[in-house]
Amino acid sequence: QAVTGQVRAQVAAAFARHAQDHEDDGHGPLPAAGRHAIVTGLISDALEEHATAALRSGQPALDAAAEERVTQAVTAALLGLGGLQVLLDDPQVENIDVNGYDQVFAGYADGRTARAAPVAASDADLIELIRTIAARAGTEERRFDRASPRLTIQLPDGSRLFAVMSVTRRPCISIRRHRHTRVTLADLARLGTADHAMAAFLSAAVRARKNILVAGGTSIGKTTLLRALAAEIPAHERLVTIEDTFELGLDTDPARHPNVVAMQARDPNIEGTGEIELAELVRWGLRMNPARVIVGEVRGPELIAMLNVMSQGNDGSMATLHSSSSRGVFTKLAAYAAQSPERLNIEATGLLVASAIHFVVHLTWSTAGVRVVSSVREIVDAEGPQIISNEVWRPGPGRRAVPGARLRDDTMDDLAAAGFDPAL
Numbered sequence: 410q411a412v413t414g415q416v417r418a419q420v421a422a423a424f425a426r427h428a429q430d431h432e433d434d435g436h437g438p439l440p441a442a443g444r445h446a447i448v449t450g451l452i453s454d455a456l457e458e459h460a461t462a463a464l465r466s467g468q469p470a471l472d473a474a475a476e477e478r479v480t481q482a483v484t485a486a487l488l489g490l491g492g493l494q495v496l497l498d499d500p501q502v503e504n505i506d507v508n509g510y511d512q513v514f515a516g517y518a519d520g521r522t523a524r525a526a527p528v529a530a531s532d533a534d535l536i537e538l539i540r541t542i543a544a545r546a547g548t549e550e551r552r553f554d555r556a557s558p559r560l561t562i563q564l565p566d567g568s569r570l571f572a573v574m575s576v577t578r579r580p581c582i583s584i585r586r587h588r589h590t591r592v593t594l595a596d597l598a599r600l601g602t603a604d605h606a607m608a609a610f611l612s613a614a615v616r617a618r619k620n621i622l623v624a625g626g627t628s629i630g631k632t633t634l635l636r637a638l639a640a641e642i643p644a645h646e647r648l649v650t651i652e653d654t655f656e657l658g659l660d661t662d663p664a665r666h667p668n669v670v671a672m673q674a675r676d677p678n679i680e681g682t683g684e685i686e687l688a689e690l691v692r693w694g695l696r697m698n699p700a701r702v703i704v705g706e707v708r709g710p711e712l713i714a715m716l717n718v719m720s721q722g723n724d725g726s727m728a729t730l731h732s733s734s735s736r737g738v739f740t741k742l743a744a745y746a747a748q749s750p751e752r753l754n755i756e757a758t759g760l761l762v763a764s765a766i767h768f769v770v771h772l773t774w775s776t777a778g779v780r781v782v783s784s785v786r787e788i789v790d791a792e793g794p795q796i797i798s799n800e801v802w803r804p805g806p807g808r809r810a811v812p813g814a815r816l817r818d819d820t821m822d823d824l825a826a827a828g829f830d831p832a833l
Contacts, residue, residue, distance in 0.1 A: 412459060412471065414530075417483045419458075420451045424487065427451075448487050452480050490564065491538045492528030493584070497566060503586050504628060509579035510535040518588065520778050535580050539572045557676070563655040589633050590658055593640045602630065602772075603782045606833040607802065607810060610785075613829030614768055615641040618725035622707075624732040625772035630780045631729040632656055632705065634772060638727060639703060640665060646725075649694040651687060652705035659703070670697055687711035688749075691718060704728040712745040713753065719765035735771035735784035739796045759791035767820075769798070773808055781809045787816060 427447055456479065460470040471479065485494040496502050496515055504516035510529040516522045529535040540553050543560055553560045558575040567587050574580040589596065594608040603611065614621060615638050623631045623638070639659055642648065647668040650657050660669040672694065677684040687704065691714035694702050702718045704711065707728045719726050732738045739762070746758040753761070771784040785802035805811030816824070825831055 412475075413479050413482045416452060416455045416459065416479055417486050419455045420448060420483055421487060423451050423455075424448055445484075445488055448484060449480075452483050456480070486538075486541075490542055492526070493538075493582075496525060496528075497564070497568065497584075497586070500588065503588060505582070505584040505586070507535070507580075507582035509581070512579075532579050535582075536574060539574075539580065539582065542570065561654045567656065567658055569654055569656055585628060587632065587656065590636070591662065592633055592637045594637045597634065597637050601775075601779045601781065602634070604809070606812075607782055607785075609829055609833055610802075610824070611638060611770065611782075612641045613824040613827040615639075615725065616643075617823045617827035618701075619767035619823070620719040620724060620765060621727045622738065622766050622769045623727065623729045623772070624735060624738045624769055625729075626731065626733060629772045629774070631772060634770070634782075635703065635705070635727060635729055642666070642701065642725070646700035647698060648701055648703060649697050649699040650703045650705065651690045651694055651711075653687060657703065657705055670694070670699075688714045691715055694718070695723070699723060701725045701727070706730070707745070709745055710749040712742065713749050713751050713761075716761045716765040720761065732771070735769050735786045735800065736798075738769050738771070738786075739798075743794075755794040756791075759794060759796050762796055763788055763791035773804075775809055776807045781807075783808050783810050785810060787814075787820060789817065 424444075424447060456471070456476050463470045485491050490497060493505065496505050496513075499515075501518045502515050503518050505525075506514045506516070507528055508514075510532050511527040513525040513528055514522055515525045529538055536553070539560065542564070543553055543562055553572060553574065555575045558573055560570070560572045562570050564570055564584070567590050569585045570582060572580065572582045594603065594612050597603050598605055598608040621638060623634050625631050636657060636659070639648070639657070644665060644667060648659060648666060648670070650659055650669065650671045652672070653674045655671060655673050657671070659666045660671040672690045674687050674690060675683065675685040687709070688711040691702065691704065691711050695718060700723070702715070702723050703726065704715050705728075707715055707730045715726075715728055730738060730741060732741050742762055743755050743758050746753040746761075747755070766788050769786040769788065770782060772780060773783040775781045782802070783804045784800060786798040787801050789797045789799060791797065799814040799816070801812070801814050801816050802810035803813035821831055
């Protein structure tokens, strides 16, 4: 640890000078490939100096294995994500929870949770690591201190990191990884999330410009399904995506989505000003000529703006929402509408929902431990406080969706015109 800290400090200082000289010479910021080569060379020089000093003082030099460990640790600290990097490099890790520097838990794709090695030398080092990650993320630095004790950012691989301090006994991190960042409905069918008939149905619903709300519990794959649905949108359509933290990444796939504006909410600055909420971004998005608007997650006042988007000509829009069942979605929508600045009553909410959303698609865990589409509801109408819906796909054996109530004839006609085979 002592040698690693010494080499890290020496290399960091030398690298900072090199980067500044590069900019002062008019070459701009160092490119990523250049940064890696320079840091590797500086680490090698620092280790050689350490070995020379150890020999002169009669101390044993580091062996090759120890030097490799120091190189990996310093490289991860300066260019990667420190002790978190080894977990992020594991393709089977889906969730990482850190409750203080030495209490680390990794959740794997097969459902296992295992204890992992410490990700920092101390809680103070963990806080510094979080600040370093924040400084590199996105288009602006996000604060992490007692005055701003929470942080939500997107990591370079697309994962979402949430961190807190001060309000907990120790600094804590939760990382939600997205293992499928380029995904289609056909991919989800191969993974077992949906069978062929369900994939064909959802594909036709997107092409028929039906407004879709994807619901389910935490870490059930709502964002992944939203990406797969978006993959069915014709490439010529202009999309506006709105998220609390960038996760969808549709704007990073120009072959499939060449015309995308991705917007992210913003926290207030140190003076308490400059905050931009999701609801405001939804209103801004309408002014950007979108063919469709996609909201990463609806969980508050942005609901009314999103429903207005869906009901006033931007058909084919989508969003996600946390809910334990497809029917429970309607209760959540009513609660969010009542808490919004508009303070919609339940009757008005029902009418707005019925005019805006065509389908609610619900995800859950199957009895075999696989993420599956379990239910699809077609919203038909609203009568007073009651939203009327048909569960056209309902939970079947193992909780995987099977055909349920009959689709309305006009809906079936729309889907058939979009390529869906009614025989499915």
